[in-house]
Amino acid sequence: KSVHVPYRDSKLTRMLQDSLGGNSRTLMIACVSPAESNTEESVNTLKYANRARNIKNSPVINRDPNSHLIASLRKEIAHLREALRDHGIAPH
Numbered sequence: 163k164s165v166h167v168p169y170r171d172s173k174l175t176r177m178l179q180d181s182l183g184g185n186s187r188t189l190m191i192a193c194v195s196p197a198e199s200n201t202e203e204s205v206n207t208l209k210y211a212n213r214a215r216n217i218k219n220s221p222v223i224n225r226d227p228n229s230h231l232i233a234s235l236r237k238e239i240a241h242l243r244e245a246l247r248d249h250g251i252a253p254h
Contacts (some may be wrong), residue, residue, distance in 0.1 A: 174210075188219075190214055 181188040194204035194209035246252070 178214075186219075188214075 178188070190211055192207050194200075196206055
């Protein structure tokens with residue numbers, strides 16, 4: 163299921179794509195300059211940071227669907243080995 167993430171199409175966005183719209187927590191630091199010659203770039207940076215801040219993720223635990231079954235079977239094997247030892251039978 164692909165969800166559209168509302169931020170601009172740029173090299174920075176492509177590099178941060180998994181962090182901004184994925185399964186991770188991301189910290190963004192926007193560096194702006196007080197110099198008048200950098201006003202336009204600073205405003206664009208703040209707009210980008212604001213759009214990125216408004217992105218809402220729904221994190222999902224990346225877990226193998228069989229991992230619960232495997233853990234359960236391993237626990238059962240451990241109990242069975244313990245039962246064999248209790249009855250004087252050495253498991254291989």
